[in-house]
Amino acid sequence: MEIIIDKTETLTEIKLAGRLDSNTSQKLETELIDLINSSSENILVNLDELNYISSSGLRVFLLAAKSLDAKGMRLKLCGMKNYIKEVFDIAGFSSIFDIYESKQKVNSEV
């Protein structure tokens, strides 16, 4: 899995590409928790290029959402493929994150 971080003044965007499973979730956890601790901007996770997710990946997003919640912020996710969104739905996760169809949709609301 590739992780690309793109910081602007108002938004920190994390782009994920490839497979997010128990092989790669630790790497994301480290990066994401680091970012949450060091930034006060909104954090957007862009999943346009993510092809696979397992519960290990969901676990990282839940951890991130909890840390953000402690700072009064929410985790924003965008660009999920339909079958990935379905995993979020099954896990009952769709209500605890702010999920957007695309990055454009995020920009129009932020």
Add this chain to the structure above:
Amino acid sequence: MAKLSIENKIENLNKLAEFIENFGEEHELSPKNIFELNLILDELITNIISYAYEDDSDHIIELDINKEKDELKIQLIDDGKEFNPLEKEEVKLDEDLDERKIGGLGIHIVKEKTDEIKYKRESNKNILMLKKKLK
């Protein structure tokens, strides 16, 4: 029938993904079915690798997949400690962020994405038999 034997190491999930990709191509499964098949087996095998073994030796996990008409029949065998995933407590999905637990989601996903799961313990092995209808 397709067979895969994998050692109990998390990095072998890549071998699983490759195996399922090939199986899917050979049997002309849809991308969604390939994804779900990979997900089910990833969750189960990750559980086995993470929790089934109490020693540091190498163990082999055996996977068989059979496609019969519009149904997949899957068998997963490991020689770890006795574990029946069907007896695991259901996760609570409607809790607020604060209360949401991290564990148990994998098995929940497996149950949602399969049509039948049977478990038996035989000659010190866990044998899990699953059926998944192709949609």
